[in-house]
Amino acid sequence: MTHTPEEALEQAALAGIHRFAIPTPFGVGAVNCYLIEDEPLTLVDTGPNSGKALDELGARLGERGHSIDDIDLIVVTHQHIDHLGLIEILVEHSGAEVAALGAAAERLANFDQDAEREDAFAVEVMLRNGIPEDVTVALRSVSRSFRGWGSQVTVTRPLEDGQTIRFRDRELQALHRPGHSPSDTVFWDEERRILFSGDHLIAHISSNPLISLPLDGSEHRTQALVAYIDSLEKTREMPAEIVLPGHGEPITEHADLIGSRFASTLRRKKKILGLIEERPRSGYELAQAIWGNVAVTQAYLTLSEVIGHTDILVNEGRVREVDDGSVVRYEANGSTARQSP
Secondary structure, eight states: OOOOHHHHHHHHHHTTEEEEEEOOSSTTOOEEEEEEOSSSOEEEOOOOSSHHHHHHHHHHHHHTTOOGGGOOEEEOOOSOHHHHTTHHHHHHHHOOEEEEEGGGHHHHHTHHHHHHHHHHHHHHHHHHTTOOHHHHHHHHHHHHHHGGGOOOOOOSEEEOTTOEEEOSSOEEEEEEOOSSSTTOEEEEETTTTEEEEETSSOSSSOOOOOOOOOTTSOSSOOOHHHHHHHHHHHHHTSOOSEEEESSSSOBSOHHHHHHHHHHHHHHHHHHHHHHHHHSOEEHHHHHHHHHOSOOGGGHHHHHHHHHHHHHHHHHTTSEEEEEOSSOEEEEEOGGGGGSOO
16 A cells, blocks of 8 residues: 555654654754654664754653653664664663664774764775875864764664564564664564665765665775665565655655665666776765765765776676775776677
8 A cells, every 4th residue: 555655754653653753963954753652662763862852852741641751662763863872861861771783783883983083084094095185184173073963873783784663563673774874774564564774875865875884894985885785676666665764754655666776786886897998096085976966974975986886896896996006096907898788
């Protein structure tokens, strides 16, 4: 059965699931947190660490006859600060347990150190891909200024991929879906065919697969887009009727949406291959050819987008990386580059 977004929210509410749109200071806008009225009383994601977000969350809980002190369990979909910034405050007030992917627990518990390590890694990736040093310095400064919106998280209920959280009236299965971030986790209510997708799938914008350090602590970057495509393939096969995302409206035709995202990836891959066939280019040069000069805050996002597609092209044997010891450039692999993408 197909629902409109409004009908989907009504169906979710009948199942005891209520969306709270919590304000953020970021361009993406409000973040969706979901109250599950069950035992334990559960909040899926929290919003950023700000007084405005805390006030809004408290007000919305009050409308449902609850307070922050009543929260028993907080479920974390992934490691980004707009989704978990309030956790420390909420746990202090409520004593709630925190459930999140166990593989991410150590990084979540060491938020400041992990953020510094990720920033240093991002600078290295940007420099190696031709982004000017002054841009990396500015972007690192911006990133540090954002850290106050985040929080360290003590995971008291570490989850394995496929593990089930049992409530009085429902079960949620945790499914690891890396791509947008290494820790992306969706939560599946099979009985009601409702999926909490976090930022794994959003209706109005494509989730940018950000180049990140893997959860295992190694220094090798993830192939974020490659991982994301694999994750989306798994989600497309799920019989979900309602997908509740981390931003924007519910999704009721998730397979069609994922199909359109795959088509966009194919088009972008073809464009990037054409640019590389013209002449070897760095990741930064490819990004400039596609988007022109972008704001400093968008530099790493656009680079992640480009490298995601060059990863696919390298894996397919159409493109190779050429490292001059300073900057990596991509060049076409002879006749293989002329094959139909």
